[in-house]
Amino acid sequence: MKQIEAFVNEVYQGVGGNEKEIKDLKTEMKNHLLEAVYELKKEGKSEQEAIEIAIDRFGGEKEMRSVVGQLFQAQKTFAKRMLYIAFTFLLFGIISFLSLGLFEYQHYQNVEKVGNEILGSLGTQTTISNDAKEIMVTSVEDNKFIYGVKVNSDNSNSDFEFSEDRQETNPFMKHFNTGFSNKDSDWSVEMEISNFDDLTYGSLFIGLVVYWVLFTIWATINAYHHRGLNTGWIIAFALLNVVGYLFFRFVGKGIKNETN
Structure with a gap:
């Protein structure tokens, strides 16, 4: 029936998408309409009346074109959103990596500064002064990413150790020890600090x-x-x-x- 075929073609006119999918959908719609026409003809309707009633029950050309257009537009919108989300996660990963990398660099710079400050307070003396002990205690208490400091010397029985037991809530953040020494003295400083590599x-x-x-x-x-x-x-x-x-x-x- 040419009128049915023309109606189906009009419904899918201008619809962009997979050609095979559109062809299958058009065939399915045509078969549904033809079945409706045959049923109506059995009820005593003429062929033209049956076609008009079947098309009207199906929703009419304008309404069906709108529904089909919305369906394919929804598919395109879904794909676009997925692409946007993909690039959002990519951007998030890169920005997080650069930001955390910069923060980690500054953290190590600060740790190195504290280590050199402790070594500077010790100088060439053979015992640990109260000022040096205060610097070590303050460095741990004031910096949540420094967990402990230990100072010792190969040529002295004097050593000092201070640490704080902090509960680490981030499973990606680990601790590791780093050391500092001064070639002009026998003192060495060992510090337990946070490591952000996993994060x-x-x-x-x-x-x-x-x-x-x-x-x-x-x-x-x-x-x-x-x-x-x-x-x-x-x-x-x-x-x-x-x-x-x-x-x-x-x-x-x-x-x-x-x-x-």
Whole structure:
């Protein structure tokens, strides 16, 4: 029935998307309409009346075009949002990595400054002065990323150790010991401090993994809508990410045209 076919074509006119999917949807809609027409004809309606009633019950051309358009627009919107979220996580990972890296650098600079200050207060003396002890205690109490300080000398029985037992709530933050010494004296300083490597590289890793997965999904959806999706391209997107998708857009189309 040409009128049914013309109605279906009008509904999907101008709709962008995967051609095979659109063709299947058009066939499904046409079959539903034809079934409705046959049922109406059994009830005693003429063919023209049956066609008009079936189309009217289906929703009419304008309404159906609106519904179909919204459906395909929703698919495109979903894909776009997924791409935006992917790049948001990528940006988050990079910014977190750079920010934490800068903070860690400043932290180590501060630790080095404290270590040199303690060594400077000890000088070449053979005992630890009260001023030096006060500097060590203050350095631990005033800096939540310094957990303890220990001072000793190879040529002296005098040593001093001060630490605070702090509960670490961040599972990515670990402690490690770092030492300082002065070639002009026999004193050495050992400090227990925070280490941010796991947090710094962990944030970058999480950002990259989430981005990689979401971009692969987005690229797969886009390839499907361009009628070029196959297992090989999915593997290329998963392994090569942006490079794989660019290869699909600029080379895949040529391969598809040649096969057609």
